[in-house]
Structures are given as structure tokens and as C-alpha cells.
Amino acid sequence: MNELLGNLDGLSLPLRLIGTAVLAVVTHLIVVLIRHLATFAHVGQQTKRFQKLRSVVTLATSAVIFSLYFFAIGLILKEFGVSLTAYLASASVIGLAIGFGSQGIVQDVVTGLTLIFSDLVDVGDLVEIGGQTGIVRAITMRFTELENALGANVFIPNRTINNIISYPRGYVRCIVDVTLRGSEEARKITEISALRIMQSTREQFPGILIAAPSSEGRIKLKAGKEILRIKFRIWPARGQPIETNYLQELIAELKQNDPDYQPWMIAVSYEVEEKTQRPQQAWPWQLSKRQAADAPGRQI
Numbered sequence: 001m002n003e004l005l006g007n008l009d010g011l012s013l014p015l016r017l018i019g020t021a022v023l024a025v026v027t028h029l030i031v032v033l034i035r036h037l038a039t040f041a042h043v044g045q046q047t048k049r050f051q052k053l054r055s056v057v058t059l060a061t062s063a064v065i066f067s068l069y070f071f072a073i074g075l076i077l078k079e080f081g082v083s084l085t086a087y088l089a090s091a092s093v094i095g096l097a098i099g100f101g102s103q104g105i106v107q108d109v110v111t112g113l114t115l116i117f118s119d120l121v122d123v124g125d126l127v128e129i130g131g132q133t134g135i136v137r138a139i140t141m142r143f144t145e146l147e148n149a150l151g152a153n154v155f156i157p158n159r160t161i162n163n164i165i166s167y168p169r170g171y172v173r174c175i176v177d178v179t180l181r182g183s184e185e186a187r188k189i190t191e192i193s194a195l196r197i198m199q200s201t202r203e204q205f206p207g208i209l210i211a212a213p214s215s216e217g218r219i220k221l222k223a224g225k226e227i228l229r230i231k232f233r234i235w236p237a238r239g240q241p242i243e244t245n246y247l248q249e250l251i252a253e254l255k256q257n258d259p260d261y262q263p264w265m266i267a268v269s270y271e272v273e274e275k276t277q278r279p280q281q282a283w284p285w286q287l288s289k290r291q292a293a294d295a296p297g298r299q300i
Contacts, residue, residue, distance in 0.1 A: 107159035108142040115139055120164055126210075126236075128165035129156055133236050135170075149207060149235040167236065171210040172270060174232040174239045178250070179225065179265035180218065182258060191218070191228050193253050198230055201246045208238035243268055 115121045116139060121129075125136045127146070132154045134146030144161065146154040178194045180187040198213050211233040219227050232242055247266055254261045 108157055111158035111161060112139055112141055112144070115144065115158070115161070121166070126167040126170045128167075128236060129161055129163075132156060149238060165236075171233040172236050172239070174234050174242055175269050176230045176232070176242065176246070177219075177267045177269070178228040178230065180228055181226075181261075181265070186258060187218075187226070189257055190254060193257075194228055194230060194250055197246060197250050197253070198232075200249075201232075201241065204245070205241040208234045208241055210235060239268075239270070 121127055121136055121139065121144070123136050123139065127133070127136060129144065129146065132146055132148065134148035134154055136144065137147050137153070138145040139158075142158060143155040144158055146156065148154055176194075178190060180190055195215055198215070202209060202213055209232065213230060213232045216229040216231065219229050221227065232239075234242070247263070247268065250266065251261065251263050
């Protein structure tokens with residue numbers, strides 16, 4: 001580095017200015033390249049399997065870009081007579097002073113690191129933070145970026161994060177149990193109506209759904225009651241169209257075939273099924289251990 005700086009000092013002023021401009025352009029191109037590589041890493045097979053690695057990539061990218069710009073500015077200022085050593089020393093002192101005066105920035109960085117390494121939030125999780133619900137797209141040095149149900153990007157300063165609600169499945173499961181009654185023909189008509197209106201609701205309210213709705217078919221309860229169970233996988237707090245439009249339309253149609261059919265015969269609930277255990281996140285170097293543990297014939 002010192003030899004390179006000495007060679008630059010030996011050049012004429014125009015050449016040094018050209019070299020400074022080239023340095024600025026090269027630094028910017030490197031930053032653009034790093035961002036593209038980080039974006040490519042997010043969709044890679046390894047980062048899909050290890051969400052924690054995706055979170056670290058976003059934070060490391062932000063730190064590397066900051067460092068590149070920091071040193072590039074120092075080299076540019078050197079051409080205006082500012083000593084590089086003095087610049088680094090003053091930056092440390094100024095940074096310390098700013099750290100005391102702008103504690104919010106320090107809190108952003110510390111909170112971002114805490115979110116990643118404490119397993120509270122990972123890139124790809126569906127969470128609710130500060131009243132904002134969305135999928136975590138990035139955790140940077142200052143902000144946590146969410147993509148909400150409307151496709152908008154929401155940037156939340158890390159220091160403002162107090163409460164976090166995480167949805168391990170990546171959606172809220174809204175379950176509709178439709179009571180089947182009467183003859184087999186009447187039950188078949190009820191089933192067909194419920195499934196048809198389910199598809200109609202999907203087409204009418206696509207924004208509330210994270211995945212396509214599905215049916216578990218008929219379920220015979222121990223008390224002798226038979227129901228048709230339908231599952232809607234929706235965004236948090238977006239179940240109102242199911243509780244209103246879907247139910248009202250279904251009840252109105254069922255009453256045409258069975259005047260005695262009552263609204264209470266259709267039940268809407270959320271997450272009533274037995275929850276499956278969320279798989280523990282692992283780092284790439286822990287893969288061999290996890291694969292050995294999941295190998296056929298091994299008792300877990």
C-alpha cells in the first residue's frame with residue numbers, strides 16, 4: 001500500500017486527478033458487483049437451506065460496501081493534501097465522538113447483529129415488527145427490510161425493534177369446517193358448493209393468500225358429525241374476507257338447497273391443528289452432522 005501511494009505521489013497533478021477519478025469509478029463498480037453477488041447468493045441453493053447464512057450475507061455486504069467507500073474517500077482526500085494517516089486517525093476520533101452523539105446508529109448495528117446471531121429473525125421469515133407484517137428480505141447495518149402483503153418494501157430501523165412476532169410456517173392457517181348433513185346427495189352438493197366458492201374467493205381476494213387454498217376432504221368426527229375441512233393459507237390479520245364474504249356467499253347458497261342450514265354449522269378457526277416442530281437452523285459446516293442424524297435407520 002505504501003509503495004502504491006509512493007508511486008502515485010510521483011505522478012503529475014493531471015495524472016493523479018485522472019487516477020483519483022478512475023479509483024472512484026472502480027470503487028463504485030466493485031460495490032455494484034458485490035451487490036449483484038449478494039443478490040445471487042440469496043437465491044443460491046445453500047442460502048435457501050441455511051437462512052441464517054442469508055442474513056449474514058446481507059449484513060456483511062453492507063459492511064464491505066461501507067469500508068470500500070470509506071477508504072476510497074480517504075485516497076481522494078489525499079490528493080487534496082489531506083494526510084491518509086491523519087484521515088484514518090481523525091475518522092477514528094470523529095467516529096468515537098459520533099458514536100456518543102449518535103447512539104441510534106450504534107444501536108442499529110448492535111441490534112442487527114443481535115437479530116442474526118440470537119436466531120430471532122432470519123431472511124425469509126414471516127414476521128410482525130412494530131405493527132408491520134411482512135417477509136424479511138434483508139438485515140443490514142441499519143435497517144431490517146420487510147416485503148408486506150401489498151408488495152411494498154418497508155424499512156424498519158433496527159433500534160426501534162422491540163417486539164417481534166414470528167410465524168414459523170410462513171403463513172397463518174385459516175381453517176373452515178363445513179358441516180355436511182342430510183342425504184349423501186345433499187352432502188355432495190354442499191361439498192361442491194364449498195369448493196367452488198373457495199376457488200371463487202381465491203380469485204376475488206388473491207392479496208390475502210400466500211398459497212393456494214386446499215381441501216382435506218370429508219372428516220368423520222367421533223361424535224358422528226361429518227365435516228368438510230378447507231384450508232386457507234393467508235397473511236396475518238387478513239382473514240376478514242373469509243369470515244365475511246366466503247361464509248355469507250356459502251351460507252346463502254346452501255340455504256337454497258337446505259332451508260334449515262344455519263350459519264353456526266360453518267366454523268372458522270386459526271391454527272387449530274397440531275403444530276409441527278420447526279427444523280433447527282444450521283450453518284453449512286454443520287450439514288454433515290445433520291445429514292448423519294437424519295440418515296435412515298438412525299434413531300433420533
